[in-house]
Amino acid sequence: MTSRKITRVAAAILIQPDGQFLLASRPIGKPYAGYWEFPGGKLEAGEAAIDALARELHEELGIEVKQATPWLCQRFDYPHALVELSFFKVTAWEGDLHAREGQLFAWQKPMQLTVSPILPANGPILRGLAMNETLLFSPAGLIGEADFLERAKLHWQAGPAWLVLREPQLDTQQYRQLCLKLAQIPRPHGGMLIGHGELSTLVDLPLDGVHLTSRQLMALQQRPAQFNWVGASTHNESELAQANRLGLDYTVLGHVCASASHPDQAPLGWTQFADLLAQGWSSPCFAIGGQSMATLAQAQAAGAQGVAILSAAWR
Ligand SMILES: Nc1nc2c([nH]c(=O)n2[C@@H]2O[C@H](COP(=O)(O)OP(=O)(O)OP(=O)(O)O)[C@@H](O)[C@H]2O)c(=O)[nH]1
């Protein structure tokens, strides 16, 4: 097997407080001229991705980066190069944008692109920009249905919470009923309701998506077409690779820290978690296992989208 040289690239997702992000058109004379991309460029020899990011944004846009959080690390096989893209979410910068390379700029809303074409590698990751920093797993089995419905309402009132309804102790009929009750709660900020279980029992429920177990994930040949959003639980590289092959929207990887739900299995730990993410995947990943808002920053520093929270979300 011949191994291709990897071109390392740092790219910035500049995000405004209202959630709009910046795309720039590639200048004439470069490969894919006229395609829309995230500003950025190639790492120089010995340069760290975050330093390349700051340098490129200065060169291309004339701004100084003040706050950048690692987001996805993605590998993409172009005919001209195998590219490893380290994306950063840049939420604070100084200076006005200048098109120093003659680019055009477009501020875009997640899932509502108005420009095209975009670079081929960027297509699969765009859905990830619509995701929240937390993924909440339901606890009705632990705290009781009435309490759960009340707290779900509070989460959705407060923000765009993504809720996975995972209740393995319920039978199909009970699950349906609970799901229908949840679906009636208003979600003014665009919160999401994600199902869990045998896919054939979920298809006609008012769900925004489905969360696959790792067993379901490994048994599938294709992404299930009946659901808008599809994510999966993963524990290792082969499961991450399968999620990537199927083009899933997100993964959950763990458990990262010791957790009450898996007392007999050794946790991955942050180093192994970060190493697995650094292999390069096209969809955001949530850390799971001992996670809460208190571990969000650490998870994101390791390259995660955010944290999957079980019991800590419902206290
Ligand atoms: N900057 C940037 N590059 C991307 C993105 N997506 C993507 O596939 N790429 C690829 O990553 C590589 C980065 O190239 P670049 O042309 O921006 O590099 P650069 O700014 O250092 O320019 P240079 O070629 O003049 O040195 C290209 O192969 C490009 O196709 C993206 O969103 N932003």
Ligand SMILES: [Mg+2]
């Ligand atoms: Mg560039």
